[in-house]
Amino acid sequence: xxxxxxxxxxxxxxxxxxxxxxxxxxxxxxxxxxxxxxxxxxxxxxxxxxxxxxxxxxxxxxxxxxxxxxxxxxxxxxxxxxxxxxxxxxxxxxxxxxxxxxxxxxxxxxxxxxxxxxxxxxxxxxxxxxxxxxxxxxxxxxxxxxxxxxxxxxxxxxxxxxxxxxxxxxxxxxxxxxxxxxxxxxxxxxxxxxxxxxxxxxxxxxxxxxxxxxxxxxxxxxxxxxxxxxxxxxxxxxxxxxxxxxxxxxxxxxxxxxxxxxxxxxxxxxxxxxxxxxxxxxxxxxxxxxxxxxxxxxxxxxxxxxxxxxxxxxxxxxxxxxxxxxxxxxxxxxxxxxxxxxxxxxxxxxxxxxxxxxxxxxxxxxxxxxxxxxxxxxxxxxxxxxxxxxxxxxxxxxxxxxxxxxxxxxxxxxxxxxxxxxxxxxxxxxxxxxxxxxxxxxxxxxxxxxxxxxxxxxxxxxxxxxxxxxxxxxxxxxxxxxxxxxx
Amino acid sequence: xxxxxxxxxxxxxxxxxxxxxxxxxxxxxxxxxxxxxxxxxxxxxxxxxxxxxxxxxxxxxxxxxxxxxxxxxxxxxxxxxxxxxxxxxxxxxxxxxxxxxxxxxxxxxxxxxxxxxxxxxxxxxxxxxxxxxxxxxxxxxxxxxxxxxxxxxxxxxxxxxxxxxxxxxxxxxxxxxxxxxxxxxxxxxxxxxxxxxxxxxxxxxxxxxxxxxxxxxxxxxxxxxxxxxxxxxxxxxxxxxxxxxxxxxxxxxxxxxxxxxxxxxxxxxxxxxxxxxxxxxxxxxxxxxxxxxxxxxxxxxxxxxxxxxxxxxxxxxxxxxxxxxxxxxxxxxxxxxxxxxxxxxxxxxxxxxxxxxxxxxxxxxxxxxxxxxxxxxxxxxxxxxxxxxxxxxxxxxxxxxxxxxxxxxxxxxxxxxxxxxxxxxxxxxxxxxxxxxxxxxxxxxxxxxxxxxxxxxxxxxxxxxxxxxxxxxxxxxxxxxxxxxxx
Numbered sequence: 001x002x003x004x005x006x007x008x009x010x011x012x013x014x015x016x017x018x019x020x021x022x023x024x025x026x027x028x029x030x031x032x033x034x035x036x037x038x039x040x041x042x043x044x045x046x047x048x049x050x051x052x053x054x055x056x057x058x059x060x061x062x063x064x065x066x067x068x069x070x071x072x073x074x075x076x077x078x079x080x081x082x083x084x085x086x087x088x089x090x091x092x093x094x095x096x097x098x099x100x101x102x103x104x105x106x107x108x109x110x111x112x113x114x115x116x117x118x119x120x121x122x123x124x125x126x127x128x129x130x131x132x133x134x135x136x137x138x139x140x141x142x143x144x145x146x147x148x149x150x151x152x153x154x155x156x157x158x159x160x161x162x163x164x165x166x167x168x169x170x171x172x173x174x175x176x177x178x179x180x181x182x183x184x185x186x187x188x189x190x191x192x193x194x195x196x197x198x199x200x201x202x203x204x205x206x207x208x209x210x211x212x213x214x215x216x217x218x219x220x221x222x223x224x225x226x227x228x229x230x231x232x233x234x235x236x237x238x239x240x241x242x243x244x245x246x247x248x249x250x251x252x253x254x255x256x257x258x259x260x261x262x263x264x265x266x267x268x269x270x271x272x273x274x275x276x277x278x279x280x281x282x283x284x285x286x287x288x289x290x291x292x293x294x295x296x297x298x299x300x301x302x303x304x305x306x307x308x309x310x311x312x313x314x315x316x317x318x319x320x321x322x323x324x325x326x327x328x329x330x331x332x333x334x335x336x337x338x339x340x341x342x343x344x345x346x347x348x349x350x351x352x353x354x355x356x357x358x359x360x361x362x363x364x365x366x367x368x369x370x371x372x373x374x375x376x377x378x379x380x381x382x383x384x385x386x387x388x389x390x391x392x393x394x395x396x397x398x399x400x401x402x403x404x405x406x407x408x409x410x411x412x413x414x415x416x417x418x419x420x421x422x423x424x425x426x427x428x429x430x431x432x433x434x435x436x437x438x439x440x441x442x443x444x445x446x447x448x449x450x451x452x453x454x455x456x457x458x459x460x461x462x463x464x465x466x467x468x469x470x471x472x473x474x475x476x477x478x479x480x481x482x483x484x485x486x487x
Numbered sequence: 488x489x490x491x492x493x494x495x496x497x498x499x500x501x502x503x504x505x506x507x508x509x510x511x512x513x514x515x516x517x518x519x520x521x522x523x524x525x526x527x528x529x530x531x532x533x534x535x536x537x538x539x540x541x542x543x544x545x546x547x548x549x550x551x552x553x554x555x556x557x558x559x560x561x562x563x564x565x566x567x568x569x570x571x572x573x574x575x576x577x578x579x580x581x582x583x584x585x586x587x588x589x590x591x592x593x594x595x596x597x598x599x600x601x602x603x604x605x606x607x608x609x610x611x612x613x614x615x616x617x618x619x620x621x622x623x624x625x626x627x628x629x630x631x632x633x634x635x636x637x638x639x640x641x642x643x644x645x646x647x648x649x650x651x652x653x654x655x656x657x658x659x660x661x662x663x664x665x666x667x668x669x670x671x672x673x674x675x676x677x678x679x680x681x682x683x684x685x686x687x688x689x690x691x692x693x694x695x696x697x698x699x700x701x702x703x704x705x706x707x708x709x710x711x712x713x714x715x716x717x718x719x720x721x722x723x724x725x726x727x728x729x730x731x732x733x734x735x736x737x738x739x740x741x742x743x744x745x746x747x748x749x750x751x752x753x754x755x756x757x758x759x760x761x762x763x764x765x766x767x768x769x770x771x772x773x774x775x776x777x778x779x780x781x782x783x784x785x786x787x788x789x790x791x792x793x794x795x796x797x798x799x800x801x802x803x804x805x806x807x808x809x810x811x812x813x814x815x816x817x818x819x820x821x822x823x824x825x826x827x828x829x830x831x832x833x834x835x836x837x838x839x840x841x842x843x844x845x846x847x848x849x850x851x852x853x854x855x856x857x858x859x860x861x862x863x864x865x866x867x868x869x870x871x872x873x874x875x876x877x878x879x880x881x882x883x884x885x886x887x888x889x890x891x892x893x894x895x896x897x898x899x900x901x902x903x904x905x906x907x908x909x910x911x912x913x914x915x916x917x918x919x920x921x922x923x924x925x926x927x928x929x930x931x932x933x934x935x936x937x938x939x940x941x942x943x944x945x946x947x948x949x950x951x952x953x954x955x956x957x958x959x960x961x962x963x964x965x966x967x968x969x970x971x972x973x974x
Contacts, residue, residue, distance in 0.1 A: 006507075019499070035598050040599065048856065049856045051859075174660050327673040
């Protein structure tokens with residue numbers, strides 16, 4: 001039955017110890033699990049026990065059945081997707097947040113929860129050099145923690161649609177259009193699916209570094225207006241998932257500033273945390289973002305040292321957000337809310353209740369300090385530069401685009417005279433690498449070129465892991481090419 | 488800078504100890520904090536530190552500045568909203584989940600995460616007596632953990648709209664209508680706001696126990712179809728937030744089964760966990776839900792012993808959900824996903840990445856067992872019955888509706904001859920109770936009657952806290968009535 005406080009203390013210490021063991025033994029695990037679909041259903045009962053069990057038994061099952069089924073995102077050889085390794089500091093923040101389990105939807109449902117979130121979002125805005133228009137302390141814009149960049153983008157589309165339809169009452173929903181590019185994360189198309197709205201996927205080109213140009217945006221807009229449609233938002237990207245491309249934000253704003261009631265959301269889910277380093281602000285177009293962007297999102301839970309979930313979203317005009325989402329039935333009315341002297345975060349996101357996520361961010365920002373945070377970012381870029389340099393001098397591999405921050409994208413160099421296409425070779429290499437469980441990479445298409453993505457970011461990844469990964473990939477590529485030429 | 492494993496062990500033990508202290512000292516805290524808006528900004532720096540700080544300093548600030556700003560949802564005198572107390576067992580589950588920080592969007596992004604969620608959702612379906620159509624193991628329906636009942640409802644509206652518009656291609660979005668009642672949680676109207684869709688709020692009446700009747704649904708539907716509109720979903724409630732009312736599910740299905748492609752979602756966010764007790768299944772209309780409901784939601788993070796967030800959602804036809812939300816760019820394609828042999832939970836919710844929430848649910852279901860879970864529910868009902876009986880025999884207070892599970896709704900009994908209305912008296916009592924920080928209650932309107940809600944559910948609430956709460960409320964009511972009669 002229910003655990004008393006002393007049993008919790010004992011079990012808690014054990015849980016902490018087992019997390020320590022996990023970290024000490026990371027290198028003994030493969031990155032990918034070898035389990036087969038359905039493995040867990042075979043190992044565990046098909047219904048909850050009738051009587052309560054001892055915590056020790058559950059812990060043993062965790063070690064025996066759950067750990068072997070994990071993909072180890074903290075592993076130093078994890079280079080797939082974007083690493084989401086988290087930190088021990090953030091784990092402690094999550095622990096404390098969970099222990100108080102406060103659904104901070106209103107200020108008074110837990111003042112500390114709302115106030116800490118408002119404060120650390122301002123700390124973060126300052127860390128990234130965002131304009132004070134986005135600070136909570138200025139009371140017109142503000143920052144809020146969402147679960148994912150997908151949710152952040154979705155909320156911004158809702159706010160943009162609300163602003164547009166308030167400006168143009170009676171707008172036909174069937175004629176509204178969301179703009180993304182072929183390189184925008186699937187969150188753009190998913191937002192359109194969820195909202196049942198049209199989406200226009202604008203082509204971008206390798207010659208432009210897969211960056212959205214102003215002229216392409218202008219042309220799409222003119223065509224759509226001509227066709228009686230209502231484009232109302234662009235999701236622009238700083239650091240695309242596939243190749244780390246950065247849309248041409250200056251050109252975009254030059255054009256978009258002339259579109260009435262048109263929202264520009266900047267999705268910098270992965271790369272946005274690089275703004276902590278002044279040397280990366282120009283390439284991210286921070287100045288233009290500060291002057292013109294309606295909203296900006298970056299995920300601390302990707303490259304930003306905080307455990308999932310912690311997506312940071314800033315909006316220039318909080319009223320647009322609140323107007324779009326505010327529902328206040330009697331049971332949610334509070335004195336402070338009605339006086340307008342506090343933030344009620346329920347009106348800043350899709351749900352009602354929300355976790356106390358700012359604690360883990362607070363822990364991380366204080367433990368690392370701005371300096372430590374920047375050093376983490378610079379280390380990731382340094383390691384990726386090392387990898388990209390190795391690929392650049394390789395006979396078997398070739399970079400497809402310039403390395404972007406901590407991401408490299410490469411393909412197999414097709415030898416002259418072979419009949420197999422470069423894409424087939426790269427696919428074969430990907431298949432070989434995926435069959436191994438000791439390294440994690442993913443693949444993508446850049447227009448018609450199949451590529452392998454290599455993203456650095458786990459806290460324990462060091463130069464030796466980069467070198468070992470390059471050796472391993474090269475070795476597989478050589479075997480692949482040897483098998484081709486011997487056919 | 489970054490914490491090493493041994494520093495984490497030490498800090499982790501301290502964090503566990505501080506959680507123990509918090510629980511031992513619960514009764515020394517007020518339920519509500521006495522802090523004023525803006526208190527935390529005055530106490531903490533306005534930017535992140537440049538250099539990393541010692542964890543000990545952060546912990547001290549937590550004790551000094553965060554704890555005093557908490558609303559204590561675990562407090563035995565917390566009767567506001569619906570208690571979301573969580574358990575120590577679930578806290579450990581959250582700790583472990585955070586330490587591995589796996590964003591389980593695909594099966595292969597962490598097989599254990601997907602497989603455990605699919606399994607414990609089946610355990611839960613069996614615990615509640617849901618039909619096997621809803622089990623993941625049957626591969627047509629299935630269960631998934633969402634963040635909140637709001638998100639669960641929103642996802643179901645999206646799935647319902649998708650099914651409807653696939654059945655009737657070319658349907659005008661401007662003509663789609665979501666059905667809720669005046670007693671449905673604000674999640675219904677919020678889903679409509681988010682999706683930009685019409686919502687029809689159907690009146691329900693005190694004479695029907697604030698339950699939606701079939702005839703009212705039938706009339707609304709006929710009127711709307713006549714007007715060229717397309718009602719496509721009803722969010723029906725088992726246990727409303729305001730009074731715990733239960734919609735007339737049998738009548739609703741008798742009617743709704745004749746509406747083409749019409750979805751019925753059952754929102755049992757709070758009361759659904761009572762289905763664990765066979766004696767409550769009839770009143771919740773489990774049989775009809777099992778036969779006809781398209782989807783069913785209950786929150787383990789309300790009355791179900793699991794820390795926020797853990798909203799359990801089941802759907803009869805998973806294809807409707809996946810068809811509505813599936814986006815699979817190249818970088819998300821996996822061998823198992825393409826073979827269709829696994830669940831990829833990214834297509835079952837709004838975002839992409841997701842936390843490993845099933846761990847805490849697994850810990851709770853195993854530690855308590857079905858028997859312990861039912862005992863927890865029965866205890867809440869027993870305590871509320873005690874409170875309702877006291878109110879029923881009170882001279883100053885009166886129940887407005889029959890007690891529902893662990894919720895009572897009451898008002899002040901206006902003495903004969905006073906000119907002040909009953910609503911004014913109840914509002915005055917609410918104001919008096921809210922000014923105290925040692926008890927937490929909330930207010931609501933049931934049609935035109937202002938009521939005070941009293942919801943039992945915190946794990947440490949015992950008979951003595953119920954009796955003390957009743958004494959306290961009665962004492963405030965007497966002072967209030969004395970002040971009126973002396974005017």
